[in-house]
Amino acid sequence: MQRVFRRPGSQFSNMRISTMKAKCLCGNVSLEVEHDKHVHACHCGMCRIWGSGATFSLIAAKPPKIDGGENIARYHSSEWAERAFCKNCGTHLFYHFLPNDSYFVFAGLFADNADFKLEEQIFIDAKAPYYELANDTPKLTEEEFLAQFGGE
Numbered sequence: 001m002q003r004v005f006r007r008p009g010s011q012f013s014n015m016r017i018s019t020m021k022a023k024c025l026c027g028n029v030s031l032e033v034e035h036d037k038h039v040h041a042c043h044c045g046m047c048r049i050w051g052s053g054a055t056f057s058l059i060a061a062k063p064p065k066i067d068g069g070e071n072i073a074r075y076h077s078s079e080w081a082e083r084a085f086c087k088n089c090g091t092h093l094f095y096h097f098l099p100n101d102s103y104f105v106f107a108g109l110f111a112d113n114a115d116f117k118l119e120e121q122i123f124i125d126a127k128a129p130y131y132e133l134a135n136d137t138p139k140l141t142e143e144e145f146l147a148q149f150g151g152e
């Protein structure tokens with residue numbers, strides 16, 4: 001299934017989206033996610049602490065359908081967001097931006113990811129100095145990213 005997804009404030013205004021399935025390591029949680037196959041790297045300090053480096057995620061066009069929700073733990077990492085993971089295997093599932101109900105689902109959960117493309121890097125001003133991504137992508141600072149999604 002494909003349809004057009006419009007992301008407010010973005011240079012990507014007419015994206016084709018697909019519905020894909022994702023799951024955690026143990027299989028207790030599975031997600032059905034509509035997204036555009038565009039990967040976003042986040043370099044914020046919380047993502048780097050949580051996953052030991054940048055996180056790579058896709059923006060869900062709408063909240064994902066979840067099977068096994070009773071196996072999900074949610075950590076409120078800030079007043080505006082929560083991070084979800086499987087209670088059994090610890091797999092990081094998604095980042096939920098609360099002000100506009102946006103879900104950033106981690107790209108590694110999808111087995112079929114050959115068509116994924118790194119489209120942008122966010123929180124570039126917080127990137128650790130010990131790595132560089134070779135992809136030539138737009139790079140948003142913390143302020144630019146939060147303004148794009150209605151945060152402050």
